Amino acid sequence: MKRVYNFSAGPAVMPESVLKEAAEEMLDYQGSGMSVMEISHRSSLFQNIIDTAEQDLRDLMNIPDNYKVLFIQGGGHVQFAMVPMNLFVNKVGDYIITGQWAKKAWQEAKMYGTANAIASSADRTFSYIPDCSDLPIDEDADYVYICLNNTIYGTVYHELPDTKGKPLVADISSCFLSEPLDVSKFGILWGGVQKNVGPAGCAIVIIREDLVRKDVLEGTPTMLKYDTYVTSGSLHNTPPVYTIYMCGNVFKWLKAQGGLEEMKKRNEAKAKILYDFLDESKMFKGTVEKKDRSLMNVPFVTGDADLDKKFIKEAEEAGFVNLKGHRSVGGMRASIYNAMPIEGVEKLVGFMREFEKANGGN
Numbered sequence: 152m153k154r155v156y157n158f159s160a161g162p163a164v165m166p167e168s169v170l171k172e173a174a175e176e177m178l179d180y181q182g183s184g185m186s187v188m189e190i191s192h193r194s195s196l197f198q199n200i201i202d203t204a205e206q207d208l209r210d211l212m213n214i215p216d217n218y219k220v221l222f223i224q225g226g227g228h229v230q231f232a233m234v235p236m237n238l239f240v241n242k243v244g245d246y247i248i249t250g251q252w253a254k255k256a257w258q259e260a261k262m263y264g265t266a267n268a269i270a271s272s273a274d275r276t277f278s279y280i281p282d283c284s285d286l287p288i289d290e291d292a293d294y295v296y297i298c299l300n301n302t303i304y305g306t307v308y309h310e311l312p313d314t315k316g317k318p319l320v321a322d323i324s325s326c327f328l329s330e331p332l333d334v335s336k337f338g339i340l341w342g343g344v345q346k347n348v349g350p351a352g353c354a355i356v357i358i359r360e361d362l363v364r365k366d367v368l369e370g371t372p373t374m375l376k377y378d379t380y381v382t383s384g385s386l387h388n389t390p391p392v393y394t395i396y397m398c399g400n401v402f403k404w405l406k407a408q409g410g411l412e413e414m415k416k417r418n419e420a421k422a423k424i425l426y427d428f429l430d431e432s433k434m435f436k437g438t439v440e441k442k443d444r445s446l447m448n449v450p451f452v453t454g455d456a457d458l459d460k461k462f463i464k465e466a467e468e469a470g471f472v473n474l475k476g477h478r479s480v481g482g483m484r485a486s487i488y489n490a491m492p493i494e495g496v497e498k499l500v501g502f503m504r505e506f507e508k509a510n511g512g513n
């Protein structure tokens with residue numbers, strides 16, 4: 152059997168023990184004689200899977216009781232629409248544009264009302280997080296929206312924006328469960344699970360109760376109302392049962408590893424290895440302002456597009472795959488999510504050193 156070091160931004164590496172356990176349970180889940188894919192979403196077996204997943208997530212993130220946890224199909228792009236459709240009362244949303252995902256959310260919201268770009272780092276290719284200490288927040292803003300970790304550009308907010316009392320909505324897709332977060336500082340936290348949690352197929356939405364409205368924008372489809380998921384326990388229709396099962400298994404794995412404090416420690420150690428090398432290398436350079444560097448997504452370049460190509464090709468042959476940067480940026484990007492073992496990063500840096508020597512660096 153072949154396993155590689157997978158640095159993909161998403162769908163991404165999963166913990167090997169979780170995959171093995173899923174393989175063992177594939178044909179016969181807990182004596183049912185069926186795979187989780189084959190059991191009814193109305194069965195007690197599945198009810199137990201989704202209830203346990205929710206409780207484990209609540210334990211891991213310390214989610215206060217006045218927040219709901221929802222499992223919603225459609226991934227990130229559907230949340231770009233659901234946020235304004237459900238939160239617009241004055242029909243005004245304030246967006247901080249730190250990359251492609253924030254920009255897409257902003258553009259989507261414009262279809263339903265006024266979406267203001269109140270800060271942006273577009274002037275320097277999204278290589279930093281703008282100063283958010285005194286933003287021109289619209290008095291009528293229903294919320295302020297951020298993308299907490301910018302998967303493509305490799306930046307992260309180390310300090311949350313001052314929203315001047317407006318609810319903060321955050322896309323946490325690529326930093327989900329990578330370190331502890333104070334949920335009470337947010338109105339909504341949502342993440343597509345295929346980056347740092349599980350297989351593609353759903354987004355998890357953590358929403359403060361008072362933001363779940365019944366009087367959402369006129370014409371909002373039933374399946375795009377948060378309230379539908381709240382009142383049905385995310386079981387109004389057939390949910391992505393296998394994805395939810397796998398997410399639940401990852402939550403169990405995270406608890407067994409020591410929870411989010413431990414993940415933060417490990418993620419910091421992994422990122423340090425890579426960033427330290429980028430800072431000392433004469434060939435490879437990080438593309439992001441140091442103070443805003445992400446622990447999860449690390450973009451870097453050689454400054455020579457042909458050399459980048461050669462590196463990506465040889466890295467792949469050596470078992471380090473999916474290192475190509477996003478098509479909008481070029482260069483390389485190593486995504487080093489929770490499930491990437493520290494050896495993967497150490498070996499990657501070893502390979503980069505060798506490549507640098509072999510190609511005229513020191």
Ligand SMILES: *Cc1c(COP(=O)(O)O)cnc(C)c1O
Nearest residue numbers: 226227228252302322324325343
């Ligand atoms: C990948 C990603 C998205 C888009 O997710 P889809 O499920 O493909 O729609 C949105 N936001 C962030 C931060 C992402 O990394």
